[in-house]
Amino acid sequence: MLDSIRDSGVFSKAIASLTIAFLLLPLMVVIPISFGTSSLMTFPPHEYSLRWYRELVDDSRWLSAALTSLQLGITVAFASTVLATMTAIGLFRYRGPGKAALQALVLSPLVVPVIVIGVALFYLFSLLGMTGSMNALVCAHTLLTFPYGVVVINAALERFDTRLEQAAMSLGANPFGTLWRVTLPIIRPSIVVAAVFAFLISFDEVVMALLLSGPTTLTIPKQMWDGIRFDLTPVIAAVSTVLLVFSSALVAFAEALRRRTQGNTR
Amino acid sequence: MEAAISARGTVPRRSRGGSLWLLLPAFVLLAGAFIGPIAILLSRSVLDPNLTLQHYVEIFSTPAYVRVVWNSIEIALVSTTICLAAGYPTAYVLSRQRGTARAALLGMVLLPFWTNILVRVYAWIVVLQSHGAINLFLMDTLGIIDHPLKLVFNYTGAIIGMVHYLMPPTVLILDSTMRSVDQRLVLAAQSLGATPRRAFFRIFVPLTLPGIRAAAVLIFIMGLGFFVTPALLGGRQQLTMSMLVNQDFTEIMDWSFGSALAVVLLALTMVGLYAYYRLQRKAGSRAKGGLHA
Amino acid sequence: MTYQTTQASSRRRSATLKLVNLRKQFGDIVAIDDVSLDVVAGEFVTLLGASGSGKSTTLMAVAGFVEATSGQVLINGEDQNLQPPYKRDIGLVFQHYALFPHLSVEKNVAFPLETRRLPKAQIGERVKRVLALVRLGNLGARKPSELSGGQQQRVALARALVYEPSILLLDEPLGALDKSLREEMQWEIRRIQQTLAITTVAVTHDQHEAITMSDRIAIMRNGRIEQIGTPADIYERPRTRYIAEFMGSSNFLRGKVETTPDGRRLRVALHTAVPLVPRAGAIADDSMDLVIRPERVRCVPGTQDGDGLVGAISGVTYVGEAWQIAVKLDSGEVLTASHANHGEVAFAPGDRVAIDLGTHPWWAVPLES
Numbered sequence: 001m002l003d004s005i006r007d008s009g010v011f012s013k014a015i016a017s018l019t020i021a022f023l024l025l026p027l028m029v030v031i032p033i034s035f036g037t038s039s040l041m042t043f044p045p046h047e048y049s050l051r052w053y054r055e056l057v058d059d060s061r062w063l064s065a066a067l068t069s070l071q072l073g074i075t076v077a078f079a080s081t082v083l084a085t086m087t088a089i090g091l092f093r094y095r096g097p098g099k100a101a102l103q104a105l106v107l108s109p110l111v112v113p114v115i116v117i118g119v120a121l122f123y124l125f126s127l128l129g130m131t132g133s134m135n136a137l138v139c140a141h142t143l144l145t146f147p148y149g150v151v152v153i154n155a156a157l158e159r160f161d162t163r164l165e166q167a168a169m170s171l172g173a174n175p176f177g178t179l180w181r182v183t184l185p186i187i188r189p190s191i192v193v194a195a196v197f198a199f200l201i202s203f204d205e206v207v208m209a210l211l212l213s214g215p216t217t218l219t220i221p222k223q224m225w226d227g228i229r230f231d232l233t234p235v236i237a238a239v240s241t242v243l244l245v246f247s248s249a250l251v252a253f254a255e256a257l258r259r260r261t262q263g264n265t266r
Numbered sequence: 267m268e269a270a271i272s273a274r275g276t277v278p279r280r281s282r283g284g285s286l287w288l289l290l291p292a293f294v295l296l297a298g299a300f301i302g303p304i305a306i307l308l309s310r311s312v313l314d315p316n317l318t319l320q321h322y323v324e325i326f327s328t329p330a331y332v333r334v335v336w337n338s339i340e341i342a343l344v345s346t347t348i349c350l351a352a353g354y355p356t357a358y359v360l361s362r363q364r365g366t367a368r369a370a371l372l373g374m375v376l377l378p379f380w381t382n383i384l385v386r387v388y389a390w391i392v393v394l395q396s397h398g399a400i401n402l403f404l405m406d407t408l409g410i411i412d413h414p415l416k417l418v419f420n421y422t423g424a425i426i427g428m429v430h431y432l433m434p435p436t437v438l439i440l441d442s443t444m445r446s447v448d449q450r451l452v453l454a455a456q457s458l459g460a461t462p463r464r465a466f467f468r469i470f471v472p473l474t475l476p477g478i479r480a481a482a483v484l485i486f487i488m489g490l491g492f493f494v495t496p497a498l499l500g501g502r503q504q505l506t507m508s509m510l511v512n513q514d515f516t517e518i519m520d521w522s523f524g525s526a527l528a529v530v531l532l533a534l535t536m537v538g539l540y541a542y543y544r545l546q547r548k549a550g551s552r553a554k555g556g557l558h559a
Numbered sequence: 560m561t562y563q564t565t566q567a568s569s570r571r572r573s574a575t576l577k578l579v580n581l582r583k584q585f586g587d588i589v590a591i592d593d594v595s596l597d598v599v600a601g602e603f604v605t606l607l608g609a610s611g612s613g614k615s616t617t618l619m620a621v622a623g624f625v626e627a628t629s630g631q632v633l634i635n636g637e638d639q640n641l642q643p644p645y646k647r648d649i650g651l652v653f654q655h656y657a658l659f660p661h662l663s664v665e666k667n668v669a670f671p672l673e674t675r676r677l678p679k680a681q682i683g684e685r686v687k688r689v690l691a692l693v694r695l696g697n698l699g700a701r702k703p704s705e706l707s708g709g710q711q712q713r714v715a716l717a718r719a720l721v722y723e724p725s726i727l728l729l730d731e732p733l734g735a736l737d738k739s740l741r742e743e744m745q746w747e748i749r750r751i752q753q754t755l756a757i758t759t760v761a762v763t764h765d766q767h768e769a770i771t772m773s774d775r776i777a778i779m780r781n782g783r784i785e786q787i788g789t790p791a792d793i794y795e796r797p798r799t800r801y802i803a804e805f806m807g808s809s810n811f812l813r814g815k816v817e818t819t820p821d822g823r824r825l826r827v828a829l830h831t832a833v834p835l836v837p838r839a840g841a842i843a844d845d846s847m848d849l850v851i852r853p854e855r856v857r858c859v860p861g862t863q864d865g866d867g868l869v870g871a872i873s874g875v876t877y878v879g880e881a882w883q884i885a886v887k888l889d890s891g892e893v894l895t896a897s898h899a900n901h902g903e904v905a906f907a908p909g910d911r912v913a914i915d916l917g918t919h920p921w922w923a924v925p926l927e928s
Contacts, residue, residue: 009354009459009466012356012359013355013357013359015352015355016355016356016357016358016359016360018352019352019353019355020355020356020371020374020375020435022352022430022433023375023377023378023430023433023434024374024376024377024378025393026386026390026392026393026430027377027381027385027386027389029389029392029393029399030385030388030389030392031477032394039399040397041392041395042397042398042402043392043399043402071419083291083292083295086288086289086291086292087288087289087291087292089285089288090285090286090288090289090292093285093288093291094285094286094289102289105296106292106296108296108300109296109300111487111535111539112304112532112535113490113493113508113531113532113535114491114493115491115493115508115511115512115528115531116304116307116491116511116531116532116535117300117303117304117530119307119511119515119524119525119528120303120304120306120307120528121299121303122298122515123303123306123307123310123521123525124298124299124302124303124306127306130457139295139299140299142295142301143295143296143300143813146292146295161657163653163657164657164659165398166624166644166651166657166662167651167652167653167657167658167659168645168646168659168670169624169643170293170622170624170630170649170650170651170719170728171642171645171646171650171651171670171671171718171719171722172645172646172671172674172675172722173645173670173671174643174645175645175676177645177674178645181670181674182659185661186659186660197396200380203382204381204382205473206383206384206494207493207494210512210516211512211515211516213274217509217609220382221382221383221384224382224384224385224388225494226497228384228387228388228391228498229498231430236388237388237392239385240382240384240385240388240389243381243382243385244381244385244874245297245379247375247380247382248380251380255322
């Protein structure tokens, strides 16, 4: 019985393969380019060297951009995850009128085009004299990322057995103790996922970086944007390769962490 | 009812209202950094310095601007169509897999997702440029053409870039819809004499239609707001609304006009969302409301 | 494995529980309808009823998870109305145990002690003692997912007892266990409860469980207590037909009441007069249903005369521990007799039999209105 369901047909498989190839091949091309010698970015490269990586390391702008992006990403991950956890729990517990409207409100930053939020924040920070500051970027990125966290953590809360909270209370734990010692530890995998999401989104974010960053807050995406528009060399390929490895490692780490703590909570 | 009580548990009245304070920070952020600024945006688009609609009039009456608006809509439409056409079979294959095969396939679909958009854009430039991988392959290896094809910094490039970005979400949404279709219905059709192919087209596909509609609208809305991809891969001619907004704010410095454009973009997005909402309502119980995106 | 209890600690542990005119409404639905209950210190009372009878809601009201619409919950005479669940001195064992999956058995049991900030040494010692009491001494390091259903249940019990609450509340404690395990655990729980002399209220729909474990049973229906009494009280002298049917199976023979100088009698079948227990039914009833438990029906190989309750066997069914014999009386009613299985049965369908009701008085219930 199952065979006829599993089999998806030659045609579908062909399209699927082409689509997946379409999705992956460009990324695969970037890696060899970064190890090439020619500044023409030909593929496949004729010779191999570490020339572009050396240029990358020598260029202090990339290093400072990396530090800025890391600092920003970690701050955003923290702020966004705390905010998302509080909001998800608050929404989950709330049983009053207008719950659907509140949920829609919390998710609305996800559906509004980033450019619109970007220019709106541009106005705000201009009025406050904060354009180009780290705080402005943290604020903008937190706004963009915390709804994702809310979705992820809410999914975990729906799977969570609320009788465990009742049990804790019947044993004498007050609402805060219950939250801290029972609820949060059990939904921890989803919190980790939310934090990694927030970090990655912040790390890769372009639009806000273009509108809100200043000389002291240049992020990697901003550097790359300038590079692609004005100074297109395989150094970008080197940066891309590093980023590919970095994000893949981070995602793999988060997934491993999630699976490990998931085992604890069944 | 007793089961409902012991399953969900009623929290004593004292702490039910207490959960609202948890929502306070989020609302402060949303009010201050989202609703507020957008209100400022709205106001700046009509106050310049006095109440006026001149910017909106200009947008809709100047052919150049109308073309920009139309261009945004058009490339979003084309990208969505291609994504659905190629994404549906892909999602179907994915939805039939279990265990490690599924994890592997899912990983491949999601890898671009984890990748920085600029990395993806750069990768396409490398592949599509005149001495890039594709052209070299066609010219030197296969020898089919003499001159390189112009594949990037134009309409083609923009579409390719956007499809590449929009494909993973399309596949994920369709996969989710497909997995919620009760397979036994397809089996029932076959038991009644339908060939697998007929069962697929007459039973399975129609059951996924609400998901297709939802995906179409969501992907379209995403594509409408696109900025980075058409800006870098579309060349000077492919202007989208968001690109123009960006220019107004960072280069041309016409903030009021840029605000009006942004508002038009926002309005179009809202229309799309409303359409999505109505479609979901029509689909009825299929839709899962609230925080299931 | 001895668990020392001193007089003083018994007194501290076992409290009295009193429900006074408790009422709970959810919108239009009345879940608890004027329930009053007096539980003596150290007593084991079971709330017995079908689902929807209000028994679980009542338990949750005692625990504090359901706020009463009106009425009072008094523990040792103190009104618990303003006390949230975490401030009430109760121990609650949930139907599916609600063990914390991310903590080991030891940490689960230690949880309430840590919440009360006891010193670590004391916590360790008390956890060990209570795990020994429930006979799980060597499984402390395991996680709940690594335990069987019966073991999880003991952990839940240990966790609810380790901080010596005044009242123990059990929500369908044996519902999730296999039948054989259930019987073993019935005795276990009762043993532990009596050792600790802790006041206990249990909720169940299983009358066998209630009869085995309780000092008293309160039958609940539609949010009200229909009858409270010892298991024997309720089984032998049910106040209504519903209760008679709920507590095990029963035959009912309708008859007319006759009052004689020696007491009342019920005339059943065609003309058999059966003496009634004086308290059965109300004085003014003129028709009642005689309650005849299957195990009390004695079939005697038949006489042909139409005197007394006579009829023919219509079916014989083997159910392992007994033979169930269906007798169709000449007067039309069908009685089911349950003869303990001593080997072969002497009856076959078609045989003529008489029902021997003896000379003692029988119980009867009023007609259901």
